[in-house]
Amino acid sequence: MTSQRKTRQRQNILDCLKENYGKNLTPDEILFILKKQSKPIGLSTIYRQLNNLVEEGLVRRCSLEGQNCSYYQYVDEECLDNEHYHMICSSCSALLHFQDENLKKALFKAENKNHFILNSQKIVFYGKCSKCLKKENP
Amino acid sequence: MTSQRKTRQRQNILDCLKENYGKNLTPDEILFILKKQSKPIGLSTIYRQLNNLVEEGLVRRCSLEGQNCSYYQYVDEECLDNEHYHMICSSCSALLHFQDENLKKALFKAENKNHFILNSQKIVFYGKCSKCLKKENP
């Protein structure tokens, strides 16, 4: 694939994802946000660009529990440097980042033991965040 | 919800998932397999029953990388007893099961440190299995 052209639309999508860093956005939500910011764009362009951005590694696609559409989030450089993991709260959909040397070592050992290689960028845990746990057990 | 009736269709879907234990099947694939076994069924019934089965905990729903439909797999009792983890090979889509006491402990510690609770049934790692690694680096 040849390198992507820097079009207004592509930049607007990236900006939108950056401004909402930490959230998971659907293509439809991106359309809505950009419309509200008076940055008109076609939905198909969003889909096409998101596919490009995922392939380029600038954006991560993930599917949440029981939803039948994809969510996208920006991957910052920091994120690539400091190896860390993600947890998505199944109650409030919050995305938590956490680093854990211990877990990192355990995963490394598991890789060797089982003769596979994990894609560390794709490690996402699901569970309940502390906020939701407190709400449920006050 | 009242308990499910034991209909022919429900049993056929469960049998199909059991016969293909370890694989990830789409609703459409289940339809195809049952048709080939001369066990006619409606696609909407498959969707409805899969939703029931997931809610009952007999079946697990998961979304694979880049695909925009859901995959379903049978959850056996063994699987619930022996806590283990899953890895899906992004090359061949194989589903690997592995146990790892070390990883289990590391995750437990991470839970305490970060004040969240992980849903261990939903822990799925993505990566490359040994077969595909060998193919790529012979």
Added chain:
DNA sequence: TTCGCTGCAAAAGTTTTGCATGCAG
């Protein structure tokens, strides 16, 4: 017999594609 399950068809929602036009390089 009763009420939930099924199957069909239609609707709703998500994602891709064809094609004429626009615009980055």
Added chain:
DNA sequence: CTGCATGCAAAACTTTTGCAGCGAA
């Protein structure tokens, strides 16, 4: 200028739903 990206509309797919009729309990 040239050719890739865009926008629109239509198509392709996945999933849900309404409703009449079937069948498990």
